[in-house]
Amino acid sequence: MDQMKYLKELAVRYPNIAAASTEIINLQAILNLPKGTEHYVSDLHGEYEKFSHIVRNGSGAVRSKIEDQFGNTLTTKEKKNLATVIYYPEQKMDLMEEQMTRNELIEWYHITMIRLVHIARLTASKYTRSKVRKAMPKEFAYIMEELMTEHRTLDKKNYVEQILETIITTGRVRQFIAAMAHLIQKLCIDHLHVIGDIYDRGPGPHRIMDCIMDYHTVDIQWGNHDVLWMGAAGGHRACIANVVRICARYNNLDVLENGYGINLIPLARFALEVYGDDPCELFHVSGDVRKEDFREEEMNRKMHKAITIIQFKLEGQLIKRRPDFKMEDRLLLDKVDYEKGTINIKGKEYKLKDTNFPTIDPKDPYKLTKEEEYVVEHLNTAFKYCAYLNEHVRFLFSKGGLYKVYNDMLLYHGCVPLNKDGSFREVEIQGVPYSGKALYDVLEHLARQGYYETKDMEARCYGQDIMWFIWSNENSPVYGKDKMATYERYFLDDASVKVEKKDYYYQLLENEEVVNRILEEFGLNPETGKIVNGHMPVAVKKGESPIKCNGKLFIIDGGFSKAYQKTTGIAGYTLVSNSYGLKLVAHEPFESRDEAIRKETDIYSDTIVIRKVTRRKCVEDTDIGKGIKEKIADLEQLLWAYQKGLLTEQI
Numbered sequence: 001m002d003q004m005k006y007l008k009e010l011a012v013r014y015p016n017i018a019a020a021s022t023e024i025i026n027l028q029a030i031l032n033l034p035k036g037t038e039h040y041v042s043d044l045h046g047e048y049e050k051f052s053h054i055v056r057n058g059s060g061a062v063r064s065k066i067e068d069q070f071g072n073t074l075t076t077k078e079k080k081n082l083a084t085v086i087y088y089p090e091q092k093m094d095l096m097e098e099q100m101t102r103n104e105l106i107e108w109y110h111i112t113m114i115r116l117v118h119i120a121r122l123t124a125s126k127y128t129r130s131k132v133r134k135a136m137p138k139e140f141a142y143i144m145e146e147l148m149t150e151h152r153t154l155d156k157k158n159y160v161e162q163i164l165e166t167i168i169t170t171g172r173v174r175q176f177i178a179a180m181a182h183l184i185q186k187l188c189i190d191h192l193h194v195i196g197d198i199y200d201r202g203p204g205p206h207r208i209m210d211c212i213m214d215y216h217t218v219d220i221q222w223g224n225h226d227v228l229w230m231g232a233a234g235g236h237r238a239c240i241a242n243v244v245r246i247c248a249r250y251n252n253l254d255v256l257e258n259g260y261g262i263n264l265i266p267l268a269r270f271a272l273e274v275y276g277d278d279p280c281e282l283f284h285v286s287g288d289v290r291k292e293d294f295r296e297e298e299m300n301r302k303m304h305k306a307i308t309i310i311q312f313k314l315e316g317q318l319i320k321r322r323p324d325f326k327m328e329d330r331l332l333l334d335k336v337d338y339e340k341g342t343i344n345i346k347g348k349e350y351k352l353k354d355t356n357f358p359t360i361d362p363k364d365p366y367k368l369t370k371e372e373e374y375v376v377e378h379l380n381t382a383f384k385y386c387a388y389l390n391e392h393v394r395f396l397f398s399k400g401g402l403y404k405v406y407n408d409m410l411l412y413h414g415c416v417p418l419n420k421d422g423s424f425r426e427v428e429i430q431g432v433p434y435s436g437k438a439l440y441d442v443l444e445h446l447a448r449q450g451y452y453e454t455k456d457m458e459a460r461c462y463g464q465d466i467m468w469f470i471w472s473n474e475n476s477p478v479y480g481k482d483k484m485a486t487y488e489r490y491f492l493d494d495a496s497v498k499v500e501k502k503d504y505y506y507q508l509l510e511n512e513e514v515v516n517r518i519l520e521e522f523g524l525n526p527e528t529g530k531i532v533n534g535h536m537p538v539a540v541k542k543g544e545s546p547i548k549c550n551g552k553l554f555i556i557d558g559g560f561s562k563a564y565q566k567t568t569g570i571a572g573y574t575l576v577s578n579s580y581g582l583k584l585v586a587h588e589p590f591e592s593r594d595e596a597i598r599k600e601t602d603i604y605s606d607t608i609v610i611r612k613v614t615r616r617k618c619v620e621d622t623d624i625g626k627g628i629k630e631k632i633a634d635l636e637q638l639l640w641a642y643q644k645g646l647l648t649e650q651i
């Protein structure tokens, strides 16, 4: 834009020298504040209670603030009580009300309010007043600010006491304590990055999404499981079948039925009809099943088998219509000898562990039966028109993407597909070769097209098929394995055919040259930039470290998901980047929210400091800081224009 025209527009907001210079002073001051704390988590896999606890306790930050503020002036019991109030204010107050007499309760409210004010003040100390004010709920903002700024002075002691007293006598104490607790939670995490795989395996992905959508600032890098659900929400049949199958496998059909209100009765009815006499033994639930759930488990197994066969058929159809996906080696149903009960894979014959396939026509094994077609059509409509699921998915599209560059960090869920020698692997999409960043960009573009394109149905269909490609193709950067051996895992005994070989990326990530090249590819400075990814559970138990390439790359899949805690030996990581540097927090398993509230237990977390900076990082050193500096430069131009008389001041 023409410079003068731009300055005139700026002059509307800053009509005179005084206004422009005040803004410059404010912005300059912000640049010198310590940078906000960023938290990175990945592979949440439906573990809502755990995720929610970690967000509430700021990955251990709340406990440290309590320690810093009160040290040994409070007993351990008092500190635990205060921490629990900060994490679960409403529920903890309910309990305290049950346990205490009226007088005890009033005293407890009073003391708790004062303690919360102290912690809030400490947590807010590195932010501007304006930012803290914006984090407060309107109805309490004035009082909160008064208490947080005035409590120190002796003269105001009575004034403060009076405010606290009045909060109690007007019956607003519960709301006030809850508001203080939520403010502290918010201030402990300035920005949250979720590096993929919110969905599948655990029981509460929908609740995680609600929590994230409510969060003050968040971005998401899609994981392969998330893209699968996004494809399903758009009405992609193979994605839907995968989603339903994984829910059945992890005993989570409830997420669909009660969480999202997707009716599974047609699938259940069909499964009973076709697999009524089949024990469906291979389709047992992963993990423990409680005795009382046994009958339900039997039903679950039949639905599980029914949807698995449907999935293989739909995937076969897709592979055939998209030869450019080059996945013919995943066409397995036509390699089966249905009479002998064997399969021929790459010239070798394997015995199938299950030979009852009443819906498969050996002459046309990928064709759905009429009844299967009905079930799929029904599911398709249910997913596509599920408003709640689509609200979540639209949020993933608007706040997420396949990767992100933020404050000198490159974030993606899986990998960058590499050749053996560390060069970027070229992948052909619609006849055009892509690699590195361009591959990421084209896949993200096509995924968006798959969901949002409504006129050109061919383009929509291709985009949706690409979402399934992102889920499971060996060239998908967020999958990063040579195949998805689902069929082999269900039906074959031979361990060697079940191996999913990881991309060369995972062998090369200790190679600094390779990592530097990736950073450069995404426009980062290889001297200072860092990569954070998830997706591969870190075998901490076996001595594997999440810190790779001398601290240039982090894999933070620490096993939020119970299914992976056997491998990792811990229960999730949070990478924390604050003004002092980087640290990695390893979480211990979490019993339950109920235990945390009643017994005041917390997640114990172990912290490894990765890098301590010599100079504390300020807003100036961040991406937001860059934007602020540009704004200051513009305002200086405006000042100059006023001073030279090129623009007239409005007083």
Ligand SMILES: O=P(O)(O)OC[C@H]1O[C@](O)(COP(=O)(O)O)[C@@H](O)[C@@H]1O
Binding pocket: 197, 224, 225, 249, 481, 484, 485, 486, 500, 535, 536
């Ligand atoms: O949880 P299950 O059913 O064992 O699924 C295993 C499948 O999940 C995957 O590990 C993908 O999931 P992740 O992205 O969580 O690793 C596939 O590689 C594998 O085929």
Ligand SMILES: [Mn+2]
Binding pocket: 197, 223, 224, 225, 413, 478, 535
């Ligand atoms: Mn993953």
